[in-house]
Amino acid sequence: MREDHADVEQVSLGGLTVRAGHGAVPTELEWRFSVLTPVDELVARAVRHRDGLHVGRSACLFVLGERRSRQAWSALMAHHRHPDPAHRRFVAGFLLDAPFLRQGGPVEYEGEETELIAAWTSTEPDDEVLATLLGALDGREYPDAEAIGLRHAGHPDPRVRRTVPNLLGAPLTGAGHDCVLRLTRDPDASVRSAAARSLGDARRTPETRAALLALTGDESPDVQGAAVSVLAGSADRTPELADALAALLGADDRQVRLEAGHGLALRDDPRTATAVGLLGPLTGPESEHDHRVSTLRGWARRRRDVSRDVSEGV
Numbered sequence: 403m404r405e406d407h408a409d410v411e412q413v414s415l416g417g418l419t420v421r422a423g424h425g426a427v428p429t430e431l432e433w434r435f436s437v438l439t440p441v442d443e444l445v446a447r448a449v450r451h452r453d454g455l456h457v458g459r460s461a462c463l464f465v466l467g468e469r470r471s472r473q474a475w476s477a478l479m480a481h482h483r484h485p486d487p488a489h490r491r492f493v494a495g496f497l498l499d500a501p502f503l504r505q506g507g508p509v510e511y512e513g514e515e516t517e518l519i520a521a522w523t524s525t526e527p528d529d530e531v532l533a534t535l536l537g538a539l540d541g542r543e544y545p546d547a548e549a550i551g552l553r554h555a556g557h558p559d560p561r562v563r564r565t566v567p568n569l570l571g572a573p574l575t576g577a578g579h580d581c582v583l584r585l586t587r588d589p590d591a592s593v594r595s596a597a598a599r600s601l602g603d604a605r606r607t608p609e610t611r612a613a614l615l616a617l618t619g620d621e622s623p624d625v626q627g628a629a630v631s632v633l634a635g636s637a638d639r640t641p642e643l644a645d646a647l648a649a650l651l652g653a654d655d656r657q658v659r660l661e662a663g664h665g666l667a668l669r670d671d672p673r674t675a676t677a678v679g680l681l682g683p684l685t686g687p688e689s690e691h692d693h694r695v696s697t698l699r700g701w702a703r704r705r706r707d708v709s710r711d712v713s714e715g716v
Contacts, residue, residue: 408457425450426461433465441466441477449488454495463496467503475511479518487528494522494534501541516542523550529559536565547571548578555581560590567600574603579610586613591622598628602635611638618646623655630658634665648673651680664694667701674701 403412403421411422425447432439448462466478478496481489496503497519509515519539526532536554539547551569554562567585570578585597598617601610617629630650633643650662651673663677678684678698689695
């Protein structure tokens with residue numbers, strides 16, 4: 403069960419319903435009553451749970467995010483050399499979530515933390531931990547992030563490869579651009595999707611355009627959606643692109659149809675009417691703040707106004 407952005411096990415039997423997750427209760431109470439539980443104990447509590455969203459693990463992450471002393475930070479970072487990958491996985495997860503756990507508040511050792519992440523990526527043997535570290539490096543100011551990304555572009559684990567495009571910076575350099583183009587042909591769909599999204603900041607070249615158009619025919623709806631999203635908002639107004647968008651109006655995935663319809667509406671293409679018809683009612687809570695839905699509604703409203711003016715002889 404999802405409970406306050408964390409997972410809790412729930413069991414129902416014989417008319418009774420009980421929940422686990424009770425280990426999170428003392429962790430939260432200790433913090434509220436200013437009991438500074440040893441960092442090693444908090445880590446031990448957290449690593450009992452393999453699920454990264456388990457409430458017992460999340461409670462420990464929250465408390466450690468609030469404890470910003472150098473002493474607490476150093477004690478936690480010491481676990482990045484622990485022989486058990488579960489401990490290293492927890493520290494990497496903390497580093498990934500640190501900007502959210504700290505609510506944007508600065509810490510004096512942030513630069514050291516980034517340096518630790520960068521150095522750790524060259525020695526970590528566990529693929530899951532490595533992928534988390536590379537994700538943690540994304541968004542941090544680090545001058546050699548591109549080099550680290552390029553170094554891992556051929557990693558055998560797709561969880562690692564899918565982090566690479568975000569490390570290559572924006573706008574992409576020549577080496578970064580070539581790397582992303584290669585990743586658009588990766589055997590793993592999640593890697594291709596990440597590569598497609600990163601091409602939104604790429605310099606427009608014939609190779610970039612060809613790669614994105616090819617991805618609109620990908621077997622994965624996620625990859626299709628990523629490619630169409632980039633193309634829909636681009637300055638490309640060629641008939642070839644409009645035809646590629648129109649070809650996706652019958653896609654099984656609604657998000658792909660929505661992206662394609664949005665792109666056609668931006669181009670004032672008459673086939674937008676088909677897109678609106680195939681999408682059905684553009685209503686509901688999920689549509690309220692969707693810019694794509696707003697564009698389609700605006701297009702339909704303008705068409706109605708034009709039709710009314712014509713019928714009235716204006």
